[in-house]
Amino acid sequence: MRLPHLLLCSVFIFFVLYAPQPLLGLFAVEFGVAPAVAGSLMTAAMLPLAIAPLVYGLFLTKRNPLFILRIAMLLLGGCCLLFVYAPTFELLLLVRFLQGLILPAALTAMTSYIGMSFSADTLQKNMTIYIGSTIVGGYFGRVLAAIFSDIWHWQSFYYFIATMLILLAWSIPHTRFKSNNVKSILSPLDYIKQLREGPLLKVYGAVFCMFFCFAALLNYLPFILQNTFLITNTRDIGLVYSGYLIGALASITTPWLLKKVPSAWHLLTAIFLFYSISIVMLMSHQLIVFLAAFTLFCGSMFVIHSTAAPLVNKISKAPPSVTNGGYVSFYYSGGALGSLLPGVIxxxxxxxxxMAALLAVCLCGLMLVIWAYLEGKNTTRG
Structure with a gap:
């Protein structure tokens, strides 16, 4: 499978995950639920994402990831159509939960395919490009959902996503796949034990903290914009997410930034500091300061993501599918909790x-990175 084709699949898969986010205020009004309850549409999708990837990672050690990707995309297309016709909020939650069960199969398949197909600097480069595609998918999924909703109706965007997912799934080539050899005799428990190494587990923990903060802010951004800055139009809310697109540009600079620092650990530490500073700035009630802080926040998050994802592939002894399954699992565990608990606050x-709660979690992530570096610096540099 050619990389551009994989990246296009990634964009539309992330449309599915993030399209409801700018519409949460609309769903709250349409179905008569509170903001934190409306936010549970994101939690419902992220809860399975927090658990299923590791299971799928074990399953993918002996399966063709492209076949799994094709099936997952066809199922996601069907779920998008179910979402359109759900008559109650409870059924919307159920469909989102089903999407959450399917999404990790697609995400783990894509990262595993990259991990199996490339190595060394090419792995870093292509994983960074893949993460850039997830940023593009997350951004345009939010913005286009808001624009479609404002011009036509929110259901129209879901028809578009369903059509594209099905077309892209059928165009994935049928290729032979050779599973990875010697380690295939290991049991699932043996694979999981390989993820318990100190530095690796701490990077996973830092990624959990990173996405906890990110999911929390982006989930409740529509409500902050409405309540603090009196921005209520869905199109305007969607355009505020433009700061998110800066993250795509920032993540592309990651390979260059890595060449300027002694190791990936140093870069992670520095960017976590910027991430923390941006959260402090987001306490502001001045729109210009808030938007600037939001841009810094998004850029920092995606540089952390672009650094941590290849790093775990380099330091892990487990197969790529298991390593990436663990990464996705910790990532979305943070997202599941972040999309719900801070909303109550x-x-x-x-x-x-x-914002103070997010800052405390972010600083925990920073401490985990420093701890991982001090523990593993003799074996992992750059």
Missing amino acids: YQHHGQTAF
């Missing part, structure tokens, strides 16, 4: 307390 205590 926001509802009861407001924007400043909400």
Whole structure:
């Protein structure tokens, strides 16, 4: 499979995950639910993403990842059509949960295919490009959902996603796949034990903290914009997510940044500091400061993501599918909790307390990176 084809699949898969986010305010009004309840549409998809990837990672050690990707995309297309016709909020949640069960199969298949097909600097480069595609998918999934909703209706965007997913799935080539050899005799428990190494587990923990903060802010951004800055139009809310697109540009610079620092650990530490500073700035009630901080926040998150994803592939002794399954699992565990728990703080205590909670979690991630570096610096440099 050619890399551009894989990247296009990635973009539309991320449309599925993030399209509801700018519409949460609309869903809250349409179905008569509170903001934190509306936010559970994101939690419902991320909960399975927190658990299933590791299982899929074990399954993919002996399966063709492209076949899994094709089936997952066809199922996601069907779920998009179910989402359109769900008559109640409870059924919307059920469909989102089903999407959450299918999404990790697609994500783990894509990262595993890259991990199996490339190595060394090419792995770093292509993983960074793949992460760039997830950023593009996340950005345009949010913005186009808001624009379609404003011009036509929110259901029209889901028809578009379903059509593209099905077409792209059928165009994935049928190729032979050779599973990875010697280690195939290991049991699932043996694979999981390989993920328990100190530095690797701490990077996973830092990734958990990183995405906890990111999912929390982007989930409740529509409500912050409405309540603090009086921005209520879905198209305007969608355009505020433009700061998110800067993350794509920032993530592309990651290979260059890595050449300027002694190791990936140093870069992760520095960017986590910027991430923390941006959260402090997001406490501001001035729109210009808030938007600038949001841009810095998104850029920092994606540089961390672009650095950590290849790093775990380099330091892990487990097969790529298991390593990436563990990464995706920790990543979306943070997202599942971040899309729900901070919303309760926001509802009861407001924007400043909400950001303070995110800052505490972010600083935990920073401490984990420093701890991992001190523990593993003799074996992993750059």
